[in-house]
Amino acid sequence: MTSLTLVRHIRAAPEIVFDAVTTADGIAHWWGPDAGPVLLSESDPRVGGKYRLRFRKLDDTEHECSGEFLVVDPPRRVVLTWRWTVGGADPGESRVEITLRAIGDGTELTFSHSLLQDESAARSHEGGWIGALRKLQAHFSRR
Amino acid sequence: MLRAAQDCEHAGKLTTHSVWLILSLMENRYKNLDRTFAALGDPTRRAIVGSLARRASASVSELAAPFAIKLPAVMKHLGVLDEAGLITRSKTGRVVTVRLRPETMREAMAWLQSQERFWSKRLDKLTAYAERKELEAQSRK
Numbered sequence: 366m367t368s369l370t371l372v373r374h375i376r377a378a379p380e381i382v383f384d385a386v387t388t389a390d391g392i393a394h395w396w397g398p399d400a401g402p403v404l405l406s407e408s409d410p411r412v413g414g415k416y417r418l419r420f421r422k423l424d425d426t427e428h429e430c431s432g433e434f435l436v437v438d439p440p441r442r443v444v445l446t447w448r449w450t451v452g453g454a455d456p457g458e459s460r461v462e463i464t465l466r467a468i469g470d471g472t473e474l475t476f477s478h479s480l481l482q483d484e485s486a487a488r489s490h491e492g493g494w495i496g497a498l499r500k501l502q503a504h505f506s507r508r
Numbered sequence: 509m510l511r512a513a514q515d516c517e518h519a520g521k522l523t524t525h526s527v528w529l530i531l532s533l534m535e536n537r538y539k540n541l542d543r544t545f546a547a548l549g550d551p552t553r554r555a556i557v558g559s560l561a562r563r564a565s566a567s568v569s570e571l572a573a574p575f576a577i578k579l580p581a582v583m584k585h586l587g588v589l590d591e592a593g594l595i596t597r598s599k600t601g602r603v604v605t606v607r608l609r610p611e612t613m614r615e616a617m618a619w620l621q622s623q624e625r626f627w628s629k630r631l632d633k634l635t636a637y638a639e640r641k642e643l644e645a646q647s648r649k
Binding site for chain 2 (some may be wrong): 381
């Protein structure tokens, strides 16, 4: 069901990374797209709890994204819904999953983002269209 | 979509009409993407696209050959792929030739790549922030 997976090695303990991912203060530090100010950051990191982040970009436009925590398993795993509520270009709700694993000097973070626009979109992720697209990309770039 | 946005910038301000224009263009674009991804959600259709990617064009019966399904079912899949803009069909006499339409696939890839950039930038910031926090925690010890 995954549409995008990214992995990062972070030189920090899983507990610290987990707080950065789930607390209002943490979210405010990385979720914004540029150096513009964060106008509001709220987070209630427990199952069913909500978060909301509003920021102003350097181009003076305001944006807000929000969602709900679906899984909160410190310091290992957090799953949340995510959507633009103001000023975003991407319609529909998506699902963000972050898993943390302690490694030698810190944490391996695996981030995955999948779309849940409708049943067929969810099914198509299961079908693994991203793999198909990647394979085909090589083909088309030859043309 | 980009051009519409640029035109608006040249005009110096966003009018209600230009905002509406951008939004409707975006909505169309996402509808197209939904259709593309939904079409690629089926394993038979992906196999058809994969087989077309290996050659310039194929007839319907050539495409149907590897599958244990009847020709009408294959025609139905081709219909979905055509609707999604992934293939074109042209008829010469009794033979229907099927070809891929790479631009639709490119658009889908471009969208995926923009998502990847978006989240990559955020994770870089998260990494920097968490590492700073770790250093702070260690210096307190």
